[in-house]
Amino acid sequence: MAGAAYLASDIRWWRNDGGDPVVWTETILNGEFDGAVDVWADDIDGDGRTDIIGGAYDGDEVAWWHNEGGDPITWTQQTITTTYGGTHSLSTEDIDGDGDTDIVTCAYHARDVTWWRNDGGSPIVWTEQVIDDNYLGAANVRVGDLDGDGDIDVAAAGQDPGRLAWYENVDGAGTSWTVRDIRASYSGAWPLAIVDIDQNGQLDVACAAYYIGKIRWWEVAEYKTGGSLTSSILDAGAGTEAIVLDWEASVPANTGLSLEARAGNNPADLGAWAPPLTSPGAVAGLGGRYLQYRVTLQSAAAQASPIVDWIELGWQPAAGLEDSQGADIDAWATVSSPARRSATIRLRLQHPGPVRLEAFDPTGRLVWRAAERELPAGDHTLTTPSLAAGCYLYRIVRPGGSLLLRGVVVD
Numbered sequence: 001m002a003g004a005a006y007l008a009s010d011i012r013w014w015r016n017d018g019g020d021p022v023v024w025t026e027t028i029l030n031g032e033f034d035g036a037v038d039v040w041a042d043d044i045d046g047d048g049r050t051d052i053i054g055g056a057y058d059g060d061e062v063a064w065w066h067n068e069g070g071d072p073i074t075w076t077q078q079t080i081t082t083t084y085g086g087t088h089s090l091s092t093e094d095i096d097g098d099g100d101t102d103i104v105t106c107a108y109h110a111r112d113v114t115w116w117r118n119d120g121g122s123p124i125v126w127t128e129q130v131i132d133d134n135y136l137g138a139a140n141v142r143v144g145d146l147d148g149d150g151d152i153d154v155a156a157a158g159q160d161p162g163r164l165a166w167y168e169n170v171d172g173a174g175t176s177w178t179v180r181d182i183r184a185s186y187s188g189a190w191p192l193a194i195v196d197i198d199q200n201g202q203l204d205v206a207c208a209a210y211y212i213g214k215i216r217w218w219e220v221a222e223y224k225t226g227g228s229l230t231s232s233i234l235d236a237g238a239g240t241e242a243i244v245l246d247w248e249a250s251v252p253a254n255t256g257l258s259l260e261a262r263a264g265n266n267p268a269d270l271g272a273w274a275p276p277l278t279s280p281g282a283v284a285g286l287g288g289r290y291l292q293y294r295v296t297l298q299s300a301a302a303q304a305s306p307i308v309d310w311i312e313l314g315w316q317p318a319a320g321l322e323d324s325q326g327a328d329i330d331a332w333a334t335v336s337s338p339a340r341r342s343a344t345i346r347l348r349l350q351h352p353g354p355v356r357l358e359a360f361d362p363t364g365r366l367v368w369r370a371a372e373r374e375l376p377a378g379d380h381t382l383t384t385p386s387l388a389a390g391c392y393l394y395r396i397v398r399p400g401g402s403l404l405l406r407g408v409v410v411d
Contacts, residue, residue, distance in 0.1 A: 002052050004036035011036050011054045011065070015072075029075050034059030042092040044101050045124060053103060055087035062087055062105055062116070080126045085110030089191075093143040093152045095129075095174040102174075104131075104154055106138035113138055113156050113167070115174055131167050131177050136160065144194040144203045147221040155182075155205050155220075157189040164189045164207050166220055182218050187211040228296040233267045234337060236289050236315050237406040243291055244314040244334045244346065246280040250307045256298040257306040261313070263288035291315060312336035314346060333396055337407035345382040345394060345405065352376045356397040359384055367392070 001024075002013040010031040017023040030036075035058025044051040049067040052075070056063075061082045068074040086109030095102040100118035103126075107114070113132040119125040137160035146153040151172040157164050164183040170176040183189070188211030197204045197217050206217040243261040251257050258276035263286040270292055274283045293313050297306045314334025330350035336343055345357065356372040368384060384394075387409045396403040 002039045002041050004033075004039040004054055006035055006037055006057065009034050009036055009056075009058075011039055011052065013052060025072075027072065027075075029065050030054070030063075030077060033061070033063070037087065038089050040090050040092055040103075042101055044092070044103075044118070046100070053090055053092060055084075055090045055105060057086055057088060057108070060084050060087060060107075060109075062090065062103065064103070078123050080116055081128070084114075085112070088138060089140040091141055091143045095143075095152050095169065097151070097172055104141050104143050106135070106141045106156055108138055108159075111135050111138055113141060113154065115154070117174070129174055132156070132179065135165075136163065139190040140192045140207075142192055142194045142205075146194070146203050146205070148202055155192060155194055157186075157192045157207055159188050159190040159210060161185075162187040162189050162209070162211070164192065164205070164218075166205065182220060183207075183216075186216075225300065226296065226298045228294055230294045231292055231311075231313070233270070234291045234313065234408075235267075235406070236263075236291055237404075239265075239287060239289055240291065240315040241284070241287060242315065243274075243283045243286050243293070244281070245277055245283065245293060245311070246314070246336065247295075247311040248309040250309075252304040252306070254300040255304050255306045257308070258296050259293055259311070260296070261286060261291065261293045263291045263315075265289050310340060312339065312344065314344075331396065331398055331403060333403050333405060335394055335405040335407040338410045339407060340410060341386045343384045343387065343392070343394065343407050343409060345384075345396070347375075347380045347382055347396060349375060349377050349380065349398075353399055355380075355382075357382050357384070358395045358397065359387065360393045360395065362391050362393075364393075372397075 011029045011033050014024040014026050033056045035056050037057040038055045040053045041050050044064050051067045053064040062080040065075040065077050084107045086107050088108040090105045092101050092103050095115045102118050103116045105114050111134050113135050115129050117127040135158055137158040139159035140157040142155050143152050151169040153169050155166040164186045165181045167177040167179050170178055186209050188209050189207055190210050192207040194203050204217050205220050208215045245259045249257055258278050260273040260276045261283045262270045262273045264270040265288045267290045299305050333347045335345045354372050355375050357370045359368040361367050389409055389411050392407050394405040
């Protein structure tokens with residue numbers, strides 16, 4: 001077992017001498033390795049013995065210790081660089097496929113992700129190969145065949161401001177790299193690991209978010225050509241005649257996005273989905289108190305996917321909806337639900353006249369009221385101010401009556 005001690009500035013290894021409990025014999029390889037921050041073990045020179053590689057953050061150093069064998073083992077330090085600004089992490093693998101063990105590193109201050117090509121020789125000659133020279137807060141690197149093409153790729157975590165990305169070894173020789181963000185904003189990304197978490201034969205990436213106290217994992221190269229997400233069932237509180245679906249999304253070339261809706265009076269059996277919409281609009285002919293929508297995404301390439309920013313579902317009340325006074329009014333409306341902070345109400349007036357919008361909480365307490373406005377006949381959009389998360393009853397007051405809509409606000 002090997003370790004790096006930052007405050008002690010040393011690289012050590014502990015020999016397992018067996019026993020119960022196990023007896024460990026400690027050996028210091030270098031007690032003046034300034035800001036020792038990371039350590040790795042591998043057979044660097046191919047002699048069948050395990051060597052040790054270390055990085056010094058304060059000393060801007062990358063070095064390795066040749067295992068000369070013997071009992072006790074004799075170690076010979078060979079320095080690779082002393083000008084690598086803020087060495088923070090390292091790993092090893094044969095990056096160019098030539099049979100030699102190479103070293104991959106990142107430098108926090110230099111904003112650098114690099115691999116050092118093992119050109120052989122005695123002592124070994126190392127050639128620096130820069131993968132990325134502007135990776136902010138470069139804190140951790142790990143290697144593995146992430147896309148399953150037989151080449152060794154590199155994953156990197158940037159702690160400040162926080163980014164997680166991987167580099168595809170395009171030509172298999174480490175001379176051409178394509179960077180792809182796994183998470184462009186991931187506060188305090190560090191440390192990371194490459195492992196087949198779901199045991200499907202493909203490597204995944206796991207990473208902690210130091211500043212926000214989270215750990216997540218991603219299927220990096222695996223992608224599905226299509227998938228869907230179905231909403232929870234929403235209660236309109238009364239019958240509906242139409243559902244209105246609105247959304248905002250980015251749909252790159254070779255991808256697709258569509259939304260479907262359904263409605264019914266039995267939440268356990270809402271029936272078939274209406275034909276899908278590929279652009280926002282109304283879905284007519286859906287009657288029932290309970291509503292649901294489904295978004296479907298398609299992609300023809302791993303490099304592209306639709307990204308949905310938000311979805312809003314509104315509805316048109318069934319014909320003959322009466323207000324609290326029992327009088328029919330000349331308007332219908334839909335409300336975005338669930339809504340993020342501020343609800344949007346789409347209103348259609350058959351005749352011009354005054355309109356007042358009010359919002360009540362579940363106890364019936366008035367939480368907001370807009371000033372009465374004179375509006376012409378036609379379609380209008382009304383917006384509430386930012387509301388606390390919860391359920392609301394919106395009342396649209398017109399001469400001789402009012403419309404009541406129910407909606408949910410989320411953060």
